[in-house]
Amino acid sequence: DIVMTQSPDSLAVSLGERATINCKSSQSVLYSSNNEHYLAWYQQKPGQPPKLLIYWASIRESGVPDRFSGSGSGTDFTLTISSLQAEDVAVYYCQQYYSAPLTFGQGTRVEIK
Amino acid sequence: EVQLVESGGGLVQPGGSLRLSCAASGFTISGHWMHWVRQAPGKGLVWVSRISPDGSNIIYADSVKGRFTISRDDAKNTLSLQMNSLRADDTAVYYCARAYNSLDYWGQGALVTVSS
Numbered sequence: 001d002i003v004m005t006q007s008p009d010s011l012a013v014s015l016g017e018r019a020t021i022n023c024k025s026s027q028s029v030l031y032s033s034n035n036e037h038y039l040a041w042y043q044q045k046p047g048q049p050p051k052l053l054i055y056w057a058s059i060r061e062s063g064v065p066d067r068f069s070g071s072g073s074g075t076d077f078t079l080t081i082s083s084l085q086a087e088d089v090a091v092y093y094c095q096q097y098y099s100a101p102l103t104f105g106q107g108t109r110v111e112i113k
Numbered sequence: 114e115v116q117l118v119e120s121g122g123g124l125v126q127p128g129g130s131l132r133l134s135c136a137a138s139g140f141t142i143s144g145h146w147m148h149w150v151r152q153a154p155g156k157g158l159v160w161v162s163r164i165s166p167d168g169s170n171i172i173y174a175d176s177v178k179g180r181f182t183i184s185r186d187d188a189k190n191t192l193s194l195q196m197n198s199l200r201a202d203d204t205a206v207y208y209c210a211r212a213y214n215s216l217d218y219w220g221q222g223a224l225v226t227v228s229s
Contacts, residue, residue, distance in 0.1 A: 052216060056214065106157050
């Protein structure tokens with residue numbers, strides 16, 4: 001199984017400041033036939049299901065604000081919130097869909113400083 | 114509008130059974146891989162099972178293999194999860210999710226509590 005490890009477990013950022021979450025996979029999630037990284041990011045607010053933010057490591061899902069961006073390659077990926085808003089308080093998960101079983105990172109809690 | 118609505122959750126004793134359903138609307142499940150993901154109280158997301166569009170390719174997490182069965186009824190546009198021999202550590206909110214560029218739509222979840 002591919003192990004996904006996020007860092008940090010939690011972070012507190014001032015409103016308007018940048019938040020950065022890292023995700024490392026235990027093996028590459030790059031599918032060579034289409035040169036895509038099978039890596040997604042989700043946002044989960046209390047009492048709600050996860051919401052897809054980013055897929056193919058860097059493609060923003062329709063309707064997701066452009067302050068959210070994904071980057072990375074190979075085994076190291078990053079989710080960046082360029083200017084944190086109050087509504088961004090949530091837990092964020094990375095997930096690989098390169099191979100079964102699909103696996104998630106442990107989650108990163110983002111709070112307002 | 115795409116919607117997924119789970120039902121069938123509840124309180125069950127250890128060793129008991131429960132069947133979850135996920136009614137889809139706004140799209141046909143026959144065109145998609147469909148998944149179940151669970152989340153224990155206060156914990157992270159854990160993938161449970163998936164089924165291919167034609168139902169021929171099914172995979173389970175090791176923790177539920179032999180106890181859970183995923184199925185689909187394309188006529189009713191519904192995904193199901195039959196859960197047998199339930200244990201306390203199966204207590205979780207169970208989400209069904211559609212696969213398209215990872216998991217793009219999720220239901221609101223069904224709470225399953227396994228306790229005596």
